[in-house]
Amino acid sequence: MNRSDQILTVALEHFADKSYEGASLSGIALQVGIKKASIYNHFNHKEELFLSVAKHVYRLYINEIERTLANHHHLASKEKIFIITETMTDFLSNEEEGKFYMHFLLFPPLHLKDKVHEQFLQFEHECDQLLSPIFEEIASTYEISHLSLRDLLDAFYCLLDGITSQMFYYHPDIALRKRQTSLALFWTGVINTD
Structure with a gap:
């Protein structure tokens, strides 16, 4: 891991635990094992470091989706949706x-x-771009013409947000039960809507 990646990894931990305001460049530098001034060799200021961490987290998330889709490309669309939901909410x-x-x-x-936001x-x-082919396959296989691709993606993202919130609130066993139930009802709703 290069120095920039080390800084990003430690900064992610500090921002997640202490908030933007509570995280300090001094604390990040100390944990990385460098002087605070050395951070400026990689990031111009705290704002740039924060936005770089956000981009880093997004990249990790995209990589996880890509890996899951590559490993399960042979599955039917329903199984892909279930597995990708598990991957995304676990992440x-x-x-x-x-x-x-x-x-x-x-x-x-x-x-x-x-x-x-940008x-x-x-x-x-x-x-x-990664999920559209799955929902296009679902729409074609189950002859869903009354819902647009955007409708399907929007509903799916709302499902993910809801499940993820539940996973923070409940014991893992309860959260997993809620995830399975929500996903099953989502699937039934999509397939059986008129």
Whole structure:
């Protein structure tokens, strides 16, 4: 791992645990084992480091989706949706990446809100590109013409957000039960709507 990646990894932990305001470049540098001034060799200021961490988390998330799709390309669309839902909600409920993603997506630092939102829209566009073929296959296989691709993706993202929130609140066994039930009802609703 190169120095920039080390800084990003430690900064992710600090931002997730201490918030944007609570995280300090001094604390990050100390944990990395460098002087605070050395951070500036890689990132111009705290805002740039934060936005780089956000981009890093998005990239980790996209990589996880790509890996899951590559490993399960042979499955039918229903099984793909179930597995990708598990992958995405497991990632988002991960202690550091998930905490960072869920907190700063909903409550970014005010002065970085527009930049965080811009990054998120780019990330969602990448997710759309990865997931669209699955939902196109579902629409074709089950002759779903009354819902657009955008409708299906929007409903799916809302499902993911809801499941992920539940995974933070409940004991893992209860959260997994809720995930399975929600996903089964989502599937039934999509397939059986008129």
